[in-house]
Amino acid sequence: MFNSSEIDNCEVRIIHQDVVDKVVASLPPDEELYDLAELFKVFGDSTRIKILSALLEHEMCVCDIAAALGMTQSAISHQLGVLKRAKLVKFRREGKVVYYSLDDDHVKQVFEQGFSHIKEIYSGK
Amino acid sequence: MFNSSEIDNCEVRIIHQDVVDKVVASLPPDEELYDLAELFKVFGDSTRIKILSALLEHEMCVCDIAAALGMTQSAISHQLGVLKRAKLVKFRREGKVVYYSLDDDHVKQVFEQGFSHIKEIYSGK
DNA sequence: CAATCATTTCAACATCTGTTCATATGTTCA
């Protein structure tokens, strides 16, 4: 009825069945990998990286961050919302002013880990 | 001619000049922060995370990765190209087949660093 | 060389994402 080439045209060929099986079995659940990608996605924007880099140095309020980066308060506030939802920053309110800071050392570690990676790459390894 | 409120309407207000100055001085060059964001951007896609997670376990060829993830060879190849350009994976050719693997331990470290972060968050910290 | 196969590349489409502008909260102080 169908020859093998017709069927294969709609399927992905497997060359090493044993490796595929092993890898599929060892793969973390989709949801965790999805969450991991979401985490890195938050780090993957230069505005947010700049904000994190600033907060690495000192706790700051929104308008000071905006001034330091030369951007709109609105834009900064939007990105702080993203960072907040990802639990990368925490904040405290003091009167009208809201101060932001890094949530925990984990953020700092990921940040610095990535940094040393690009240093390694661009220095000819 | 202009009063201060008119001028301020077009500018970002600074509350703590000292902090702003200090942070601006300590900020890494824009180019480095941009590259850092680009690096995390590569990690920030669930397909690429799945590929990296698979390669963490075993060296694999394109069609086996496609089979393991249930995706098109074209899509996988495209993402492998992104990972290759970011120097996150390396490859070797053996006849018709191209085998991909993680480029260095740094990749593994960033991956696992991020993983432990989301574990921490979702376990109620 | 011709056929086959693994992989890559291309163009196109749909979706996602960041910024802007305008407006809404919420707080302080007169």
Next chain:
DNA sequence: TGAACATATGAACAGATGTTGAAATGATTG
């Protein structure tokens, strides 16, 4: 309470990104 101010939010637009299907490479084998 009302004016001034710091921040947050919503809608909308522009640009970036991932997947797809088709066509193009590059490599092996008969």
